[in-house]
Amino acid sequence: MTNTDRDRVSAAPSSPEPGALRPTRQRTAVTEALGTVADFRSAQEIHDLIAGHGEKVGLATVYRTLAALADAGVVDVLRTEEGEAVYRRCATTRHHHHLVCRTCGATEEIEGPAVEDWAGAIGRTFGYADISHELELFGTCPKCAGAP
Amino acid sequence: MTNTDRDRVSAAPSSPEPGALRPTRQRTAVTEALGTVADFRSAQEIHDLIAGHGEKVGLATVYRTLAALADAGVVDVLRTEEGEAVYRRCATTRHHHHLVCRTCGATEEIEGPAVEDWAGAIGRTFGYADISHELELFGTCPKCAGAP
DNA sequence: ACACGAGTGAGAATGGTTTTCAAAAGCAGG
């Protein structure tokens, strides 16, 4: 139920393409805010970011927009230890993972073909189909390790 | 306050080792409930499970006990897509991962020394210290693939 | 049995996220 499942009415006189989002001031503000930061941010932080920039966008709209973007694969979502959702616009839309500094939040995008293969092999071993996986690394970045 | 000052005991008589949990009816109920299921369950589901068994344990206590068990490494915790925490008593307390059927929730415990090494190597490459990682596989188990 | 701290539970509080719904904005055609 967390899906952005809109009922696309086929009776629409001249309905455009399905799934086409209307470009609005608010949505622009969200994507721009995402562009100004390099690490994962919560919806509320993004909301504050926009506010600090002078614009005013409702929190609900930020959540909606973020969900839509995540849905479209434009942003990556992951959950903090506490279960809070954090978002980040990634350089690539391709499948990849992250190495996140648990102190400052700095993030590196990483790929691991070996892991992908390994996951597939494990799946086959157990007879599981349609294997997918979630993998995130956490650590302390050089900067934070140097100056605690 | 009627301070019966005779207990000037600096070495508290009744606080021996830290981390020693007192065995109570409630805690037994929780661990037993965990023993009757093979897959990951939410705190509330476990609470219901206990209730269905005739026992009555407060939800808050279930949460507390689960947290303690997770803390002790006796149960594994992971987050569902929606951010809900789910718990499972695993066969081993050693570090491992899971292959979870996304249809029926059946779970296999898996180990991947190669992945551990890979994670460490990645960390070193980027100069990150104290590398840890979260990894879960999802798929469709043979049973569910056969009879949808 | 006694005392005292750990453990418990009902309900309130928290806090992130979603929903509601009426008003505002977009879009296409007249």
Added chain:
DNA sequence: CCTGCTTTTGAAAACCATTCTCACTCGTGT
């Protein structure tokens, strides 16, 4: 520039998992 239709928005309320509060009970060592 109007008109009718749909999408989007936002403030506040609803939701819901989880945690906290606090008076009370239980387990344990003496």
